[in-house]
Amino acid sequence: MRHAHIHLIIGALFATVLFAAPAQAAPVLCEKYGAAAIQNNRYIVQNNVWGASTAQCIDVNQNGGFTITQSAHNNATNGAPAAYPSIYAGCHYASCTTGSGLPMQASASGFGALRSSVSMTYPGSGTYNASYDLWFDPTPRTDGQNTGAELMIWLNRAGSIQPIGSQVGTVNLAGATWQVWFGNTGWNVISYVRTSPATSLDFSINTFYSDVVSRGYGQRSWYLTSVQAGFEPWIGGTGLAVNSFSFGSGGGTTDTSPPTTPGNPAASGTTATGTTLSWGASTDSGGSGLAGYDILRATGDTFTRVGSSTTTSYTDTGLSPATTYRYRIQARDGAGNLSPESGTVTVTTQQGGGGGSCAVTATTQNAWNNGYVIQPVTVTNRGTSALNGWAVTFPLPSGHTITGIWNASYTVSGGTVTVRNLGHNGGLGPNASTTFGFQATRPAGNTQVPSGYTCA
Template sequence: MPRPRIVALIALLCSLLGLSGVAGAQVATAAPVLCDQYASTSIQGGRYVVGNNRWGTSATQCIDVSGTGFTITQADGSTATNGAPKSYPTVYYGCHYGICSTSDNILSPNGLQASDPQFASVATSVSMTYPGSGTYDAAYDIWFNKSRPSTTTGQNDGAELMVWLNHTGAIQPIGSKIGTASIAGATWDVWSGNTGWNVISYVRQQTTSSASFLVNDFWKDVVSRGLGSTSWYLTSIQAGFEPWVGGTGLAVNSFSVTTGGTQPTQSPSPTQSPTPTTSPTSTPTTPPATGSAGCTATAAVTGSWGGGFQATVTVKNTGSAALSRWSVRWAFPGGQTVNNLWNGVASSSGANVTVANAPYNGQLGGGGSTSFGFVGNGSAPGSLALTCTAS
């Protein structure tokens, strides 16, 4: 989708004139609610940028910024569902139209080439909340430039990689459907179009409110279809919403980008409105071992509501040797099933569930730990008998 240029132009003009006040006014530093068309602010010490980005309408849109994301609190007007959306309120890592996240940003100011070894380890996670009405998509927008950009103030000319986690109403991605793909533990419909740059959209066949993945897992599929190249440069990773009708109540609860093989973190919220009613319960399994690679898995129910619950499982390397892979198995005691799962790859057969490590969190040094979480259907179990296997 087109993106605004006005912020970049003002920033460039101020730079040439040696001014700072005007450009600074475009990036708020302490504004909890953003209503100006292209207003933005940084969060988490500058690691991420949150932007209102109301580019497709003159109607008012306001977002309430939190320390980990934002919520749309006002979304006036509407646009035709066979055309462009009203906006793309977003939280992002990297640089977009001259506005960059400043803390631990490996993409600034010239992007990261997809052939760079660091690119393979870039991972991201998001957790979202959806209202009960409106027409919108909930999607990542990941931007690539064909050549190493000298600045990141303009429009990317390579590819716009979109990852649709959810969508409502009579909307569809740009272009046409060209196939399907199995990526990040899910099946996706793949769409391709061009608006001056390639737009490749992956639409999840089963919608979800949370996701964790390696950017390279999608980019490899893009390249295999001849729609991108490993010579192109990643410039930003964004997560947000494209509303056509309504949008109030859409929220990014948490968002993260990690590099160097570290684990993305998130605190997912299901599409329901759960009220935690259960105190966390822990079930340690395999006894600790030393001098070799072994693991334990501990489950904690962190919340429950009518017809569902949320749990976190912590995996720990109990030996002194490093392990490269792990898996956790259990059987639900009362007909429960997994709805959404993050930071792992799940498979199930009846009541039996197996969760293997994701590509980015399998390696654990001696004494190291990681975790995955899931939202389950059914009543919260009192305990889960977990078995952890390491190699």
């Protein structure tokens, strides 16, 4: 069942109350939006009862955590949670902790060294999740709502609840297996749900964000603004506790060693519009672990990234018939280190044919003074045979910049945007549809949104 994960939107309405003056010593917080700074403002603990009027109190642990001592919540499990009591480092609605180094751009040299850890205790009853909330914004924002990506990491969940959106995959990260969920609420929400519950986690921030970027849900140009850990209770919640929490650069454990070079790729199953690649696995000895592979493609002299995989195979779709392509593979680890590129395989697609054709429609979901969200953009196969890939093109108005896209990949050339399917949504039977969406900025006062979409 879905829930509306919008606690920070509502929290913005109460930002003055919540963060006006966090106390340095407040052992018990019962105010809906009460907060306390601990360890000389290294972290801030927040009660944050944003989704209910029922009582909640938390006992702040000055050593780096808190315990929910009272929680009378009884929210419907098909709606929003009652609260997000949590501890955080960074900047949240103009309240910044000391010494976090945040906001930090995800392309910065120090980003790969960022780590966090948490230890939690769960009661025997209640409906809740135990989760991290990592926020990213296209700008180094210290106040207001982030509009890039919300990266959630669910260590545990109890009851009939699930993340925003729908499950889009499964991945092995940080020594565990996670379901990957994606939705959009005006910003991308990417949730990693551990398939077996855990009471603790110690991880590199980049381990999860690298996967977000590889799926097209985040950008390296975006900034990490805060790292939060806590709970979203729907029913009950008394006894939930963060026993300890840490965030920092990881000191001397920074991984600077790249993975080994992947084996040379081979191609199979080539059609007029697609081909399947396979290659030998890389290894990583730097400590952060192998995170996946980037697929590089060229039709001329320049190789560009066209997709990624967490396995040793990848199906590239949306290709042109009777065209020669060259491919290389590059491995990446959890710290963002890249291996040398593999050798090259050359593939020529078959001659085209068949009755496949596609149509596209686009909806403006939200627009504001200097930006907008287009969602859904629906691609439909109007032909009589299956499509094995599609590409949508449209002109981007002058001064506009795409800041994020989901369920697709894209390139921009000369003011024209070309959007292509990912591996999971390129095959469309007759009358079948799929969707994608994107977010963009525009000059202040400019009211244009893209038009003139075409599909091939």
